[in-house]
Amino acid sequence: MEDRAGPELFKIAKTGLDSFAGALKKASYEVLAPVQDGEATRFGVLSDEEIQIPRLSTRPLKELFFPQDEPLLSFGCGGAEAMSVEASGVVASESISPRVVLGARPCDARSLVLLDNVFVSSEYRDPYYAVRREKTVIITFACLSPGAACFCESTGSGPYDETGSDILFMGLADSYVVKPVSERGKGLLKEVFPLSEDGFSGESCILHPVDGEDIQAAVDATRAEEKLAAFAGVPVEAAVAALQDVDAFDASTWEEIYRKCLGCAVCTYLCPTCHCFDIGDEIVGASGERVRNWDSCMFPLFTLHASGHNPRPSKKERFRQRVMHKFSYFVENNGCVACVGCGRCVEACPVNQDMRQILSVFASRGGGS
Amino acid sequence: MNKMTDGAAGNGARDTIQEGIRKIAAKMLESGEAQVFIGYEEGTLPLRTTPAFITCPEDTVRLVWTPFCENNLTVYLPEYKGRDDVTVGLIVKGCDVRTLVNLILENQISRDRVKIIGVPCEGVIDRAKVAKVLGTDRIIRDSKVAGPSLVLEGDGFEVEIEIEDVLADPCEACRHPVPVIYDVLAGNGYEVSKDENPERAYLEIKQFVELPSDERFSFFARKIEECIQCYACRQACPLCYCPECFVDRQTPKWVSRWRGLSDKILFHLGRVLHVAGRCVDCGACRRACPVGIDLRLLTKHMEKVVSDSFGYESGLDLDGLPLLATYRRDDPDDFIL
Incomplete structure (x- = not known):
């Protein structure tokens, strides 16, 4: 991913997140973000509400790909004398529209790569899971502050882990540094926020290309060793x-x-x-x-x-x-x-x-x- | 609201109770009166303790007594049913002992197989309330109890809040803070006051009960929709001890785990009816729910129906009969639809 053309990093004001989500919706993506469901938070369709990124959603990201219950096929039984069972084929997968997860955490994004081992391995391909994976771009927010039970560093992940993410948002004081991680992430940004001639991107100029080195230094400062240690410590x-x-x-x-x-x-x-x-x-x-x-x-x-x-x-x-x-x-x-x-x-x-x-x-x- | 009547109001009294629990538990295990002791030890997260199963007298130093001792430990007792070789010692609060009374009445554990350390309880903390008071974005790294206060430390903050403001709902209107039966009462002479107004406990459901039925149903349906069917409410409930729950039954199959709301409703209504006349409002189901559904709206109403109709309060009388094991010709039936 290192040698692609175009800017490596972008910057967006923290106040620009709703416009960012709006631009995705305008480009016909379904935006899935952490939403309140009673006392809990889970990933759901972001409608008109302001986007809120909790430290960690109560319910995990997996249910967007592997829902708690899902019909695999439907059938009709033709009455008592003639029990003709007719499978109508894959029900759910055709109805999935292109979508963007906005506000995953690195642990959740990584979990999808682990689940891929099970659902889209070389031996098996689960079509229900696979189609959702194919149609979903994952935008992840790096963590700045570990919860009392976090131990991602110990599992080979970490608060800035890019595994499973297409785009990574890294928080600074009042802005995010936006890093396209995969070709897919890069493609999404290009499509939704095309670069204009003066170097700004998107119609409302919410996403600015920035100088990689300066920004990287600022990001590195937020991921100091002692902060990472708080996410570790489990053998x-x-x-x-x-x-x-x-x-x-x-x-x-x-x-x-x-x-x-x-x-x-x-x-x-x-x-x-x-x-x-x-x-x-x-x-x-x-x-x-x-x-x-x-x-x-x-x-x-x-x-x-x-x-x-x-x-x-x-x-x-x-x-x-x-x-x-x-x-x-x-x-x-x-x-x-x-x-x-x-x-x-x-x-x-x-x-x-x-x-x-x-x-x-x-x-x-x-x-x- | 329970108020500590002890002038020292605070850690002095708690420490005395904790010391008492450790000594009594050690003695029970040493003398062979109990083979295992179930109590609380320091948890791995702020505001938490965790159940401890102790078999060696020297390990009783791990036992703690704080307002974080939220679990109802009698939930583990049915596992010892029929084990004539084991007597279980355990710590019970005022509410916990009432589930224990019910377990004994329902033949799930025999009275002589349990050694009860009763603790006069000033209420346990509701972690969700603490999070709300503090703001859910602030991560607590450490929590300490200091007299009537809770001191919470996190990244760049130290906040002191009143324990009284974050007590669990059932504790706020507790009428039986001191266990009704025990073998030993820890913290000898230590008194806690109780709520004398029986109606207070039902204030929180009064408003809900008075809503028109369609509004009640739509609220109920919305809440139950949030249920993820993890059955933590059932598993945390000491009185949900059926070896096979009706929802797990395959032949006949009562409940599907389909997309529909009706199966979730069937489970919750089935459960709440099954604990009617038995539930003591210890709050274990509410606390266990990972998505924060307040199941007490149902159980509390059931408790009121039982109280109004039969004048019965569950788990207070070891010599009585369970409500559903009694019948009088003049039993009211006007609550039946």
Whole structure:
């Protein structure tokens, strides 16, 4: 990306965000941004309200690509004598219009790249997920201030991580430095904010090309080492090594750490990378839909066999599965942990079960303990 | 509102209670009276404690008592059902003990398998209220309790707020701050005042109940639409202990996890009816909800219906019967649609 023509960096006033969103809408993009939903925030269509970028949305970005429930196909059953089932094909994917996510955080943007391993790998291509990914440009806002549960640096990400982003906004005092990260991001800026002859771009001059070096220095000052340290401090690598130990599965440590878990799905449903689902047919009268919806390894039903046998009979086995999937099995399959360190599971857990602590315990004790 | 009647009003009394809890718990574990002790220890985030399961007397130094001890620990007791080899010691607040009374009445745990340390409770903090008072953009790095105040530190700020202003809703109108049963009461002689006005507890729902039914329904539907079906409310509720919840049942399947609102409503109404006459308003469901739905609007109304119709208050009498296990010919039925 380094040697492309045209300006490398732009600048926009913080007060210009709404105009920026307006320009995207005018260019027929659906703008998806953090919106208030009751007490919570989640990504939704930005209508006329002012854009607000919270430190971290309550609900993760994944639901724009992998919604909590979604019909995969619909069918008709032709009555009792002739049960003719007719699939109407992919329902949702054709209705997705080109869209821009405005206001992701680096952890959420990175989570999409991790989810790609599952939904658009070389082996499988999930058309529902894939079409949404293809039609969505991700604009991410770098973080300046970590929350009390943030640990993105420890997972290989960080508050300025560009992974998964098409454009990165980096905050200065009263403006953002806008960095096109991918060709796609660059293309979007070119299309929506064409450069005019006097060097300003866009009809309302909201996006200014700027001198890369000066700006980079200003950005570097905001990402000082001591600030980054606040996003780190969890020994993820050592924990992964411990959990990949052949004895980790039977470690007595599980016995100790699972106890306070209530067995709800807060951690999995708010996790930007948890992606397990269930598929079922919902039939009313003579027609029905095959629906896919989120499922959680925290629920007993997740592994309950038709025979009544459950290979993960207690919260201990279920809790172990969540940790092992993220920090052992996913690493084995995809070469990276299935965690971006957003801290949602830590903050929202009703009993303050803390993944950072669990990783630290395994890192210090090793897997065989 | 609970006010501490102790002149020292503050950490002196809390520290005494904490010291008491540690000593009593250590003694229970040493003497073999209890094999496991469930209490609270320091959490990993500001304003939090976390449940601690302690088996060694020396580990009881980890136990703490602060206004952050929000969880109702009786939720863990049904897991020990039928375990005749284990007696569980645990800390209960005034509300928690009432769920414990119900668990005993409903045969989920036997009275002689629990050792109860009661704590006179001055209320727990509602973290969402703290965030609102402070402004949600300000990140709290550290929280300390100093007498009647809460000291919050963050990047470039130190703010002191009154604990009284950020108490959880159920605590604001608590009528039973001192546990109705216990084996030992921590902080001997320490008294907390209670709210004597039974109507006060229902003030918050009064306005809602008086709305026309279509407005109530549209409000309710809008809130329930926000539900992500994580079932944290169910899991955090000590009285939701069914081995298989009706929503998880596959044959017959009562609830689909479809896009529709009706299944979410079915769950919430099913749950609230299932805890009717049992719910003690400990607030665990409300606190557990990750998207902030105030489920107490439903449970609190149910509590009022039960109180008005049957003069029954749940979880106060270990020698009585659960409301739904009793029948009188003159039981009112005018609340039935």
